[in-house]
Amino acid sequence: MMTTHTTGCKHCTVPTPTGQDVCTFCASYTPPETPAQRLDVAVNRIDLLRRDINGVVQDLPADAPLFAVADVVTALGHLRQSAVLLDRANDVLEADAKAVR
Numbered sequence: 001m002m003t004t005h006t007t008g009c010k011h012c013t014v015p016t017p018t019g020q021d022v023c024t025f026c027a028s029y030t031p032p033e034t035p036a037q038r039l040d041v042a043v044n045r046i047d048l049l050r051r052d053i054n055g056v057v058q059d060l061p062a063d064a065p066l067f068a069v070a071d072v073v074t075a076l077g078h079l080r081q082s083a084v085l086l087d088r089a090n091d092v093l094e095a096d097a098k099a100v101r
Helices: 024-028 035-059 066-095
Strands: 006-008 015-017
Touching: 035 066
Parallel strands: none
Antiparallel strands: 006 015
8 A cells, every 4th residue: 555645735734745835725725915804814813713712711620720710711802802893993994995905
């Protein structure tokens, strides 16, 4: 049986066959072009991060240190607020699209 050695994509962590330095997704990916699109992507990333951290909070043991849990919950609040503010800025940028391009 012949085995194929793999390497990692130079843009992400997806394994690629030997001789290829970019995975299929990264080879065809077109990044967002406008600042408003990039802010929208950032807000989506923050939302994903918040969901992951909420999962961590749910999995903490009942005897977890109170101040550590409070810090995590506070950080979640700050992430939520940053997503709201970025989304608001994005709305303004999209409303005045001529000024942004």
